[in-house]
Amino acid sequence: MSLPTLPDSAASLLELARSGDAESLAALIGLMQPKVYRWALGFTADPDDADDVAQEAFVLMYRRLHQYRGDQSFDGWLYQVTRRVASQRRRTGRRRARLAALEDARRELRAYFTDPGARIDRERMVAIIMAHLELLPPRQRELFDLVELQGLTPAEVADLTGANASTIRANLFKARATIRAALLDALPSTTDP
Amino acid sequence: MSDCQSVRAGVLVRELGELERDPILAAHLTSCARCSADVALVRLATAATADMLNEQLPSAHAAELARTAIDRAASWHEARARIWRRASLALPALATAVWVIAVSDRAAPFRSAIGFPDPPYVTTIALQCLSGSDAAGVAGPYLRSGGGTALPGPEGVPSVTLTGERAEVAEAEIAIAKLDGRLGPAAAGACRR
Numbered sequence: 001m002s003l004p005t006l007p008d009s010a011a012s013l014l015e016l017a018r019s020g021d022a023e024s025l026a027a028l029i030g031l032m033q034p035k036v037y038r039w040a041l042g043f044t045a046d047p048d049d050a051d052d053v054a055q056e057a058f059v060l061m062y063r064r065l066h067q068y069r070g071d072q073s074f075d076g077w078l079y080q081v082t083r084r085v086a087s088q089r090r091r092t093g094r095r096r097a098r099l100a101a102l103e104d105a106r107r108e109l110r111a112y113f114t115d116p117g118a119r120i121d122r123e124r125m126v127a128i129i130m131a132h133l134e135l136l137p138p139r140q141r142e143l144f145d146l147v148e149l150q151g152l153t154p155a156e157v158a159d160l161t162g163a164n165a166s167t168i169r170a171n172l173f174k175a176r177a178t179i180r181a182a183l184l185d186a187l188p189s190t191t192d193p
Numbered sequence: 194m195s196d197c198q199s200v201r202a203g204v205l206v207r208e209l210g211e212l213e214r215d216p217i218l219a220a221h222l223t224s225c226a227r228c229s230a231d232v233a234l235v236r237l238a239t240a241a242t243a244d245m246l247n248e249q250l251p252s253a254h255a256a257e258l259a260r261t262a263i264d265r266a267a268s269w270h271e272a273r274a275r276i277w278r279r280a281s282l283a284l285p286a287l288a289t290a291v292w293v294i295a296v297s298d299r300a301a302p303f304r305s306a307i308g309f310p311d312p313p314y315v316t317t318i319a320l321q322c323l324s325g326s327d328a329a330g331v332a333g334p335y336l337r338s339g340g341g342t343a344l345p346g347p348e349g350v351p352s353v354t355l356t357g358e359r360a361e362v363a364e365a366e367i368a369i370a371k372l373d374g375r376l377g378p379a380a381a382g383a384c385r386r
Contacts, residue, residue: 030255055258130242
């Protein structure tokens with residue numbers, strides 16, 4: 001099945017999909033897949049689990065598309081669907097050993113530096129952040145991922161998560177403090193003051 | 194608090210760009226190699242982690258994912274429709290069964306067993322031969338359960354009032370009728386008061 005050529009606008013696709021047009025629905029899924037996958041990766045920290053969560057999220061999206069009233073952004077609505085799927089998955093205990101999977105994922109990374117020593121340092125930095133990210137409470141982990149790693153603005157995060165500004169700010173501060181303190185402790189500066 | 198401590202505190206919780214927009218901290222960062230290295234480390238590690246996650250690609254091809262999601266959602270819709278169809282067939286049968294249980298005499302023991310006993314059945318029989326107290330004596334052994342009673346009528350009114358479960362009262366009525374000359378061989382010589 002190839003994705004049909006349809007209007008670029010997600011809003012048009014959404015309207016057509018809601019009216020039952022299967023090709024528009026397929027195009028909408030194709031359009032949203034990268035976002036949903038990245039959100040799922042933030043929740044699961046596991047590429048395989050993220051694929052599964054994304055698929056479940058799209059199944060749920062299709063089932064509940066008629067419930068979307070347009071009183072929030074479609075991204076926000078779909079984010080909540082993805083989060084629900086991810087948390088159900090976590091509760092049912094089907095999550096895999098996430099750090100082990102990340103280790104595999106890291107092997108596939110392109111090299112940022114030609115200097116092998118520098119790449120190892122970079123991988124070590126990533127590993128420290130991921131390990132401590134894993135230990136954060138879910139809300140802090142979610143907000144750190146959205147703001148610091150996905151680069152969303154607090155307003156965009158509020159739209160996606162429904163959290164208010166003070167909640168976002170407080171959780172972000174705590175998450176940054178944990179992650180950055182761990183990073184600076186693990187990789188202290190060797191430069192003399 | 195020294196400038197190094199201020200920078201360290203800011204590095205732990207603030208957005209890194211904010212530090213460089215603060216004139217005092219920015220001036221310190223240009224002169225303090227260690228603080229500058231800390232900021233650089235946090236920035237590099239965060240960027241590396243963001244790149245690692247953001248550059249992950251879903252393994253599922255968009256079109257394949259769309260087809261799978263649509264197929265699965267369609268199966269769910271079909272399964273739900275099947276359940277509703279079965280329920281719509283089963284509901285009339287269930288309603289009939291409930292109605293039978295609710296009103297049938299045969300179901301009285303069942304109703305008693307599940308805690309919904311019938312209200313006591315009451316009937317008064319006019320007597321032709323027996324006195325009220327005799328009839329009550331005849332009926333007594335039949336009214337075994339449910340607080341059944343047989344009360345003779347008032348003086349000058351040859352009757353007996355039976356109270357109890359419908360089946361037992363019916364048995365008592367038959368026994369009284371036989372002895373009162375209204376049933377069986379005795380009926381031919383029914384007494385006349």
